[in-house]
Amino acid sequence: MSITISPSILSADFSKLAEEIRQCELGGADCIHVDVMDGRFVPNISFGPEIVKTCRALTKLPLDVHLMIVEPEKHLEAFAKAGADQISVHYETCPHIHRTLETIRELGVSPGVSINPGTAVNCLREISHMFELVLIMTVNPGFGGQSFIPQSLDKVHCMRDLLDKTGSKAVIQVDGGIDADTIADVYKAGARNFVAGTSIFLHPQGIPAGIQALRAAIPSD
Numbered sequence: 001m002s003i004t005i006s007p008s009i010l011s012a013d014f015s016k017l018a019e020e021i022r023q024c025e026l027g028g029a030d031c032i033h034v035d036v037m038d039g040r041f042v043p044n045i046s047f048g049p050e051i052v053k054t055c056r057a058l059t060k061l062p063l064d065v066h067l068m069i070v071e072p073e074k075h076l077e078a079f080a081k082a083g084a085d086q087i088s089v090h091y092e093t094c095p096h097i098h099r100t101l102e103t104i105r106e107l108g109v110s111p112g113v114s115i116n117p118g119t120a121v122n123c124l125r126e127i128s129h130m131f132e133l134v135l136i137m138t139v140n141p142g143f144g145g146q147s148f149i150p151q152s153l154d155k156v157h158c159m160r161d162l163l164d165k166t167g168s169k170a171v172i173q174v175d176g177g178i179d180a181d182t183i184a185d186v187y188k189a190g191a192r193n194f195v196a197g198t199s200i201f202l203h204p205q206g207i208p209a210g211i212q213a214l215r216a217a218i219p220s221d
């Protein structure tokens with residue numbers, strides 16, 4: 001299964017977003033990860049569909065939109081119209097997750113689901129055929145620059161197992177504290193899609209070097 005590196009623009013310098021996204025392209029990013037926060041599901045507020053629209057105009061890379069908001073079903077259409085290629089909703093925010101994932105698919109967007117560090121992998125069993133991406137949060141969502149939670153490794157293992165048992169083709173994404181020191185272990189546990197903010201945008205040698213350092217730290221099979 002191929003590797004996806006998804007820079008999270010939450011850590012970008014917004015005064016030069018176009019240039020930062022260009023640097024992501026130059027560095028070989030596979031995707032751009034857009035973190036949407038509402039100050040309710042998570043303590044922080046970030047951005048909405050307008051930024052997705054801006055990114056859409058700036059790059060041809062797929063846009064991976066991570067919704068950390070309550071009642072995400074009210075905003076799916078707006079994010080789809082803004083140009084999202086993939087939308088992940090948090091399981092914790094969706095009492096009708098089955099319907100919400102169906103709606104994302106009907107909008108022509110790839111459906112994803114995310115779980116917090118305190119949420120059990122097993123809650124996704126019954127819907128494992130409905131998403132193409134499962135985001136195991138490796139920090140508590142809300143902020144960039146937090147430390148990787150080591151217990152996440154076991155969750156990634158369990159998720160890999162669940163996907164194998166249910167025959168789901170979904171890809172495991174990890175997000176939070178992913179850097180050149182943590183990426184190898186999550187890869188070995190089964191993750192193939194890696195979101196990183198700090199380790200890419202704040203890399204001392206620049207964005208392309210940050211992306212390359214992550215790739216270089218992934219063990220070859």
Ligand code: DX5
Pocket residue numbers: 008010011033035066139140141142143144145146175176177178195196197198199
């Ligand atoms: C956290 C966000 C992440 C964040 C990751 O709630 O979902 O995408 O930007 O940032 P780092 O890589 O700095 O942990």
Ligand code: ZN
Pocket residue numbers: 008033034035066175195
């Ligand atoms: Zn994210």
